[in-house]
Amino acid sequence: ELKRLVGFLREINRRRDLASLGQWLLEYAVKLVPGAKAGSFLVLDEERGVFKYRAAVGWDLKELVEIEIPKGQTVQAYLGHQRPAIVKDPVELGKAALPPEVQQKLERFPIAALFTFPIVHEGEVIAYFNLDSPDDPDAFSQKDIELVAPLVEEAAHAVRLEWDRARQKERNAILRLVWDRLADALFITDFEGRILACNAAAERQTGYPREELLRMNIMRDLAAEEPAITYERANERLARGETLVFEELKRRKDGTLYWTECAVVQFEYQGQPATISVNRDITARKRLEEELKHRVAQLELATHAMRMVTSSLRLEDVLKQIVLTLQEGVGADYANITLFDEEGTPMEAFDLLPGPPLPSRMRPRGFTKRILATGEPILVGEIREDGTTEPPVLDEANTPIPANQVLVKTGIRSLAGVPIVLDGDVKGVLYAHSTVPHAFDDQLPLLQLLAEQAAVAIQNAWLYEAAQREIARRKQLAERLQALEGASRRMKLADSKDKLYNVVLDSIHQILGYRACAILEAKEDALEVVAERGYLPEAQRLRIPLSKGKGITAIAFTSGKPVYVPDVAKDPRYVPGIAGAKCELAIPIAHGEKKFGVLNVEHDQVDGIPPKDRDLFQIIASELAVALVSLKQLDEIRTITDKLTGLHRAVQRLQQCTTEEEVLQTAVQVAQHILGFEICSIDLVEGDMLVPKAASGIAVDVA
Known part of the structure; x- marks a missing residue:
């Protein structure tokens, strides 16, 4: 076992x-x-x-x-x-x-x-x-x-x-891989800063070979300045087991400076306390941080500029504030802004240049022309006395564009021009000028940001102006509608066509400001002018046949729809009403199925009757038709009233008659008068015969 x-x-x-x-x-x-x-x-x-x-x-x-x-x-x-x-x-x-x-x-x-x-x-x-x-x-x-x-x-x-x-x-294996392959420099040092070991990345980062680094002190020989934390304080924290992270400026073997982010811990190396540090090159990051600080400062300036630029809605004030903000924001000696219409013609400008304002006319080959054509900014680092620039600004033929001599004589030595873009189109150009070369080499992003804000402010100013115009238009429309309401009441009070037509034509002239207008009535197979203002003598009793296809008014009447001809010279149907007429509007006067005629308006400008006025004319024509219906109904009521009054009087006369013959004769006379017959008779039955007893308009024996 x-x-x-x-x-x-x-x-x-x-x-x-x-x-x-x-x-x-x-x-x-x-x-x-x-x-x-x-x-x-x-x-x-x-x-x-x-x-x-x-x-x-x-x-x-x-x-x-x-x-x-x-x-x-x-x-x-x-x-x-x-x-x-x-x-x-x-x-x-x-x-x-x-x-x-x-x-x-x-x-x-x-x-x-x-x-x-x-x-x-x-x-x-x-x-x-x-x-x-x-x-x-x-x-x-x-x-x-x-x-x-x-x-x-x-x-x-x-x-x-x-x-x-x-x-x-x-x-x-992992540690060896990290030590050999890590892109960051690794240093093992004692607590005095002597380098005990380093990886290959440390050689690449510092420019020193390993043999030299192992004879160097990381605090004394590599650090370019005192770090934010002292080495004594750092060692105290390391001894407590903390991981210490700080940034340090170091110097390479070739003398160039670079920033590192150091993460340091304490450990035991070859039986002795030591530190191992990871040193990451953050030079690019520090540069970006500085760039970010610069950009943040510019953004704060741009935010301030936005508040200032948008503090007013008057275009003139907006342009002035844009130029002042630009001058302050980028340190320009002079600045200016110009706005252009659709054809590229300057329409608004503001500048802060010494001497007289810049010419408002663009040069055929100038910086502004190029910006408008390409929508791209230009940055001129230096303007020489002969007008040449560095870098050269090239036109579409790749030929250098010289600087404006006005700028050269003013002493401008560098400039930047950026487009102001609204709805995808270049509507203006913003310029910053300096008497020092290369004043705006790093300012183009801020200038473009200011141009974007300027575009917003300008658009707001334009919208404000448009809103003001719309308010004025609506106010005028309200006043016109109120005046037309009064005219409508006067139409309804008119007790004859002549009075009614005068109210309509006077209202068109006094309220809408049109001098040439007419009312045509339909009579049999033609339209006849029955009332007019401003018409030629030969047109004052004009008769336009409905069947011959001539006359804008005839077309409107037969179609039952308004007809607007913006340029009568191009319409062969036009029949002259006023001298020098350029456009005509014909609106049917109709109520339901009943057509009365046409309201006609002429103007001495091509397309001189705007849509809002055409709408008002339709209102007038509609009110006129209603008034004509009312007037017709009034005439019918008057006729019935007259007949009833006559009948009442006839009854009184009949009651005063004393003989049959007198009664019968009075009856035929009253019937003839009230009913409007030319011949009237009364026959009585006697046996099997009708015997004439009374007649009017004819002999009794004939009746």
Whole structure:
């Protein structure tokens, strides 16, 4: 037994990897335990949290290595075993413990009985040795546990040692990889700052070879200035186990300066306390931070500028504030802004230049022309006395554009011009000028930001002006509608067509300001002018046939729709009404199915009747039609009233008659007068004859 134990221990100590150790232990155990026909060795993968098969006897290891079992879902974990145990029918238990995909893969390995002993390290199961019986559920017993008990602890100790050795080897490999491959410089120093070791990245970062670095002091020879924290204070914090992080300016071998971010910890090196530091080159980051600070300052300035620029809504004030803000923001000696219309003609400008304002006319080949054409900014670092620039500003033919001589004579030596873009179109140009060369070399982003804000402010000013115009238009419209309401009331009070037409034409002239207008009535097969203002003498009683296709008014009447001709010179249907007419509007006067005629308006400008006025004319025509209907109804009421009055008087006359003859004669006269008949008679029946008794408009004997 002693000889076998010594051999067992010798074999354990010979194995230098977990797979080999596990394979040998399995082979040994299968020979030792009578009921064991197969076995497997599972090891924990800490990174992934799963058990993997590393060795097998009696099973195909190539198939087993494809199976991974989550560490909390093994059969042993399900049963709560951390000691050697015998499990009968583990396949059935696996249905409750194992994930479905693992169960499916393990179906290829039927096991009737399982003899398992876990290996625990630092309170956690790190491996399982399993002995299996494929067909006998009673293959293992307590005797088997007692049989292997003396060997289990030695095997577990060997596995734990190899586990730690493998982990340490892996850590060392990672550390060596980090030391050799890390892009950041690594320094190991003593507490006085002497460099004890460094990696290849330290050589690349400092420019010194390793041999020189190992003779240098990191505080004295590499640091270019005192760090934010003293080395004494740093050592105190390191001694307390803190990780110290700070920024430090260092000097390379060639004398150039660079910034590093240092992360330092204390550790033991070759039996002595030391520090290891990671030194990351952050020169580019520091440069970006400085750039960011500069940009933040510019953004704050731009924010202030936005508040100032948008403090007014009057365009003149906005342009002035833009120029003042630009001058202050980029340190320009002079500045100016110019706005352009759709054709590129200057329409608004403001400048702060010495002497007279810049010419408002653009040069055929100038900086502004180029900006308007390309929508791109220009940055001129230097303007020479002969007008040439550096860099040259090229036109579309790739020819240098000279500076404006007005600028040269003023002493301008550098400038920047940026487009002001609204809705995708260049609407203006913003210029900053300086008497110093290269004054705006790094200011273009801020200038473009100011130009964007200027575009917003200008658009707001334009919107404000448009809103003011709209308010004035609506006010005028309200006043017109109020005046038309009064005219409508006067129309309804008119007791004749002449009065009604005068109210309409006077309203058109006084309220809407149109001097040439007419009302045409439909009479038989033509339209006749019955009332007008401003018409030619020959057109004052104009008659336009409806059937000949001539006359805008005839078209409007027959179609029942308004007709607007913006340029009568282009319409052969036009019939002149006023001298020099350029446009005409004809609106039917109709109420329901009833057509009365046409309201006609002419103007001496092409397209001189705007849509809002055309709408008002339709209102007037509609009100006129209603008034005509009312006037007709009034005439009918008057006629009926006259007839009823006549009838009442006739009754009174009849009551005053004393003879039959007088009654009959009075009756025919009243009937003739009230009903409007030319001939009227009364016949009475006498026997079988009708005998005339009274007549009017004809002799009695004839009646």
